[in-house]
Amino acid sequence: MAQSSVIVWMIVLAFISAEVSAFAKLIDRPLGEKVGITLNKIPESLHDSEAKTVANELSETQVISVNDELAIVSQLLDRVPLIDGHNDLPHVIRLLAESRLANFNLTDLSDKTPWSSDPTSHTDIVRLRKGKVGAQFWVAYTNCKTQHNDSPQKALEQIDLIYRFIDLYSDTFQLATTAQEIEDVFGTGKIASLIGVEGGHAMGNSLSILRIFYRLGVRYMTLTHSCPTPWADNSQLDNPGQRPIHGGLSGFGEVVVQEMNRLGMMVDISHVSVATMEDVLNVSKAPVIFSHSGAFSVCNHTRNVPDHILRRLANNGGIIMVAFYNEFLSCGKSANIKDVIRQIEHIRNLIGADHIGLGGDFNGVDRVPTDLDDVSKYPNIFVELLRLGWSETDLEKLVGTNMLRVMRRVEEVKQELAFTEPIEEWIPIEDLRPEHKLCLTDYV
Numbered sequence: 001m002a003q004s005s006v007i008v009w010m011i012v013l014a015f016i017s018a019e020v021s022a023f024a025k026l027i028d029r030p031l032g033e034k035v036g037i038t039l040n041k042i043p044e045s046l047h048d049s050e051a052k053t054v055a056n057e058l059s060e061t062q063v064i065s066v067n068d069e070l071a072i073v074s075q076l077l078d079r080v081p082l083i084d085g086h087n088d089l090p091h092v093i094r095l096l097a098e099s100r101l102a103n104f105n106l107t108d109l110s111d112k113t114p115w116s117s118d119p120t121s122h123t124d125i126v127r128l129r130k131g132k133v134g135a136q137f138w139v140a141y142t143n144c145k146t147q148h149n150d151s152p153q154k155a156l157e158q159i160d161l162i163y164r165f166i167d168l169y170s171d172t173f174q175l176a177t178t179a180q181e182i183e184d185v186f187g188t189g190k191i192a193s194l195i196g197v198e199g200g201h202a203m204g205n206s207l208s209i210l211r212i213f214y215r216l217g218v219r220y221m222t223l224t225h226s227c228p229t230p231w232a233d234n235s236q237l238d239n240p241g242q243r244p245i246h247g248g249l250s251g252f253g254e255v256v257v258q259e260m261n262r263l264g265m266m267v268d269i270s271h272v273s274v275a276t277m278e279d280v281l282n283v284s285k286a287p288v289i290f291s292h293s294g295a296f297s298v299c300n301h302t303r304n305v306p307d308h309i310l311r312r313l314a315n316n317g318g319i320i321m322v323a324f325y326n327e328f329l330s331c332g333k334s335a336n337i338k339d340v341i342r343q344i345e346h347i348r349n350l351i352g353a354d355h356i357g358l359g360g361d362f363n364g365v366d367r368v369p370t371d372l373d374d375v376s377k378y379p380n381i382f383v384e385l386l387r388l389g390w391s392e393t394d395l396e397k398l399v400g401t402n403m404l405r406v407m408r409r410v411e412e413v414k415q416e417l418a419f420t421e422p423i424e425e426w427i428p429i430e431d432l433r434p435e436h437k438l439c440l441t442d443y444v
């Protein structure tokens with residue numbers, strides 16, 4: 001045999017052995033773990049030759065899906081911005097560094113004290129990049145102790161902090177306030193940075209403060225945190241033995257939602273009671289969001305959303321962004337990525353793929369799934385879903401196109417309401433209890 005023929009045969013043998021080893025990996029997969037595309041999808045009516053061609057094409061795709069799921073996910077995250085709905089990094093910077101950015105370098109906190117050992121520190125620039133995060137809602141959070149005290153000031157300080165870290169790390173971050181701006185910033189390779197206010201008490205019962213938040217770039221407000229406001233009930237009031245205060249939204253609470261619609265600010269109904277969810281869905285002219293919640297049918301925590309509300313959310317055109325807090329995922333102290341997948345799958349099975357996103361709640365909680373323990377791990381979720389047979393189109397929706405659609409519709413509603421004047425209503429004084437008024441003057 002000529003030397004050149006020997007080389008050709010060696011190449012052919014090497015190729016065959018590579019193919020065989022790829023199929024061996026396929027066979028080795030544990031039972032119950034599915035791959036993206038299966039060979040038995042060839043229609044029976046195809047002629048043999050056609051079937052063979054299809055089989056060859058499918059088997060090539062299948063080998064790619066087994067070996068290169070991460071590559072497929074990586075390419076997907078290069079073309080669609082991964083938009084996370086809820087990250088409390090500003091709160092942790094307040095707690096660990098008194099909001100002083102000069103005291104640390106946000107680029108890499110993985111080996112820096114006290115960040116490396118703090119159970120609520122999941123975010124830095126290196127890990128955001130590794131996780132291929134394209135857009136992040138940074139949260140200006142104020143805790144319930146500030147209600148009726150200095151909550152507007154604390155919220156403004158958090159917004160200031162978000163602006164300062166966007167400016168300081170301007171090679172990485174850029175402010176975005178619209179869907180188009182998310183896409184534009186993503187196109188430059190930076191992480192689009194959006195602002196959400198968590199806890200309606202931050203607006204100090206004043207539509208003026210709400211409007212100023214919008215002008216400062218705030219694009220959602222979570223109506224409550226772990227306390228009711230004088231105009232909305234929170235989720236803890238759904239716990240056994242608790243009693244609702246307003247039975248949902250008060251009259252002023254409905255006005256808050258109307259003004260948010262007019263401004264083009266998304267109404268976030270994570271943290272609120274079921275009755276408040278119902279009232280918001282009755283009142284809102286725009287799609288609403290759950291920036292960080294789960295499904296109650298999967299884990300019956302009151303922070304999660306019952307199925308009948310999820311169905312109404314689909315009719316509303318809104319989105320639920322699944323949080324990664326163990327106690328919302330598994331109703332226990334520990335969880336893993338399968339618990340996240342279970343939540344996502346339940347929601348997709350119930351209301352379709354058009355109403356799901358991710359709102360990890362990183363830096364806002366101290367227990368996250370073992371294999372999803374910081375912002376670098378998002379791709380693991382999409383790899384798992386690919387294996388379960390999710391199409392790339394559905395993955396794109398989960399990753400970011402659903403949120404872009406919601407934002408665009410909220411912006412359209414703003415345009416439709418452009419002829420309406422700002423609502424000049426004040427909270428009725430009788431809605432405030434004496435203890436709510438301790439820090440108020442009679443200055444009008």
Ligand SMILES: [Zn+2]
Pocket residue numbers: 198271292364
């Ligand atoms: Zn929260």
